[in-house]
């Protein structure tokens with residue numbers, strides 16, 4: 154069942170990308186609507202897959218890298234869809250769906266067997282830690298997509314592709330909005346992780362590579378918020394910082410697990 | 421409110437002024453990020469020879485000279501952290517006067533909380549101590565041996581729960597802690613559930629088997645109790661290496677334990693002369709066997725539990741910092757902007 158829902162989500166995401174691109178040269182309201190609804194359906198399938206897995210394993214799907222990869226894609230889609238309350242953009246939907254496709258494709262190469270929780274993972278802090286991470290990384294994923302939109306808009310102006318994009322100031326302020334959501338949750342990720350590490354190992358901070366890179370992520374977004382506030386670093390610089398910030402998130406999640414072994418390597 | 425107005429210009433001049441500037445703050449964030457990432461790329465805490473072999477004589481020596489092998493506890497990393505703390509302190513001191521509404525109070529609180537976390541880690545570094553100890557089931561250890569005088573710790577029992585797949589579900593030690601004043605605390609600890617009492621925290625960290633037996637000789641028996649995998653030195657350059665197999669499978673002929681439970685306890689005894697393996701014998705419990713000229717008896721086995729014992733008042737301060745940070749975040753982000761909503 155889970156595999157079917159995942160496949161449905163995957164297919165729907167491809168359709169989302171295609172329809173969104175079609176809507177760029179066929180300016181038709183129905184196609185625009187379809188782009189959003191395909192993304193929403195993909196999100197729903199992914200949700201069902203995760204629920205199915207929770208039922209099958211008798212616990213929340215928070216324990217393996219496979220599971221977290223799907224949660225990560227889920228969080229990004231959640232924020233992409235949530236952005237509808239600010240404005241709707243098919244280019245954004247396409248970029249978000251593409252990002253989700255890449256993440257899910259990578260996730261599908263990971264071992265997917267359902268494993269019981271090892272003793273170190275049996276903690277309420279696992280739940281807090283993962284939930285806050287989904288929110289923080291989802292919001293950062295959105296701000297990265299918006300950063301890309303910003304650079305596109307800046308390049309093409311209001312011609313062609315740029316026509317369908319909101320003005321630069323709007324893109325910048327919404328990007329700030331999503332970083333300002335992600336940042337407090339990233340803070341929570343670090344705190345819940347520290348408290349958990351203290352409970353399980355007796356060391357709330359041990360400079361393990363994953364911890365270190367999460368802290369670097371936090372520094373980067375703190376830099377984003379401060380530079381904006383005090384120097385008015387907006388626009389292009391901010392967009393680049395949002396993109397770099399998310400690349401660091403990706404490295405923390407995948408790069409560190411692959412390249413830098415540490416205490417976190419079981420997730 | 422315009423937040424830009426809220427950011428006051430640095431006061432004073434010279435070093436104090438630049439130390440309190442946001443520019444310095446951003447530079448420090450960048451520097452700390454860069455340096456911390458280096459620490460995750462260069463393996464930490466290896467032997468001196470490792471760095472010379474890996475990075476070459478020149479670069480390796482350079483890295484060692486600047487403590488890149490212990491980057492996070494090097495003097496210059498701590499100095500960088502100290503400057504960072506001063507930067508935040510000076511910024512916050514300037515901004516605290518202007519903090520009028522809940523949002524800006526939240527922001528100042530947030531910055532201040534970072535300093536509290538710093539102070540807590542500093543306190544941990546100065547007075548915190550922790551040590552690892554292995555205690556056999558039913559034994560009592562005097563914790564002064566590992567730097568905690570006045571405490572005696574008894575391990576009444578150790579057990580492992582398994583899933584159906586024989587993957588471990590939980591490790592549990594039953595402990596009795598006796599302090600100098602004679603008060604006794606009895607509790608069970610498991611992974612994620614340490615014992616917190618008398619200022620001590622005791623963590624379930626590891627476990628293993630102890631095997632008990634005798635080496636028989638003309639001058640009497642030499643009894644031993646060894647941690648699984650440990651070696652026993654005998655006379656004439658001989659060494660005895662013992663592997664415990666809790667559930668020996670006589671049909672498979674290998675030393676893989678069928679289950680992790682001691683259903684059919686055996687030991688595999690290897691007699692080694694110098695580097696040379698002389699012979700291996702598999703001995704069941706209660707049995708005595710001859711390996712070349714050495715006679716070994718296998719008498720019994722039991723678990724030992726590996727515990728981390730810690731006393732660290734800094735952790736409370738750090739948690740206080742976390743609490744303030746959450747409070748600051750709530751004030752900062754959960755209250756609407758003035759003039760909005």
Ligand code: HEM
Nearest residue numbers: 375378382423427440441442445507508511523524527530
């Ligand atoms: C150079 C000294 C610093 C100054 C002048 C400064 C100033 C500010 C200002 C003006 C704000 C927004 C004010 C408000 O919330 O109303 C702020 C927010 C914040 N600062 Fe700093 N800051 C400094 C250093 C730092 C550092 C080093 C960190 C830690 C990485 C940090 C963490 C935060 C956080 C977490 C926020 C909340 C995010 C936000 O509201 O934008 N600050 N800071």
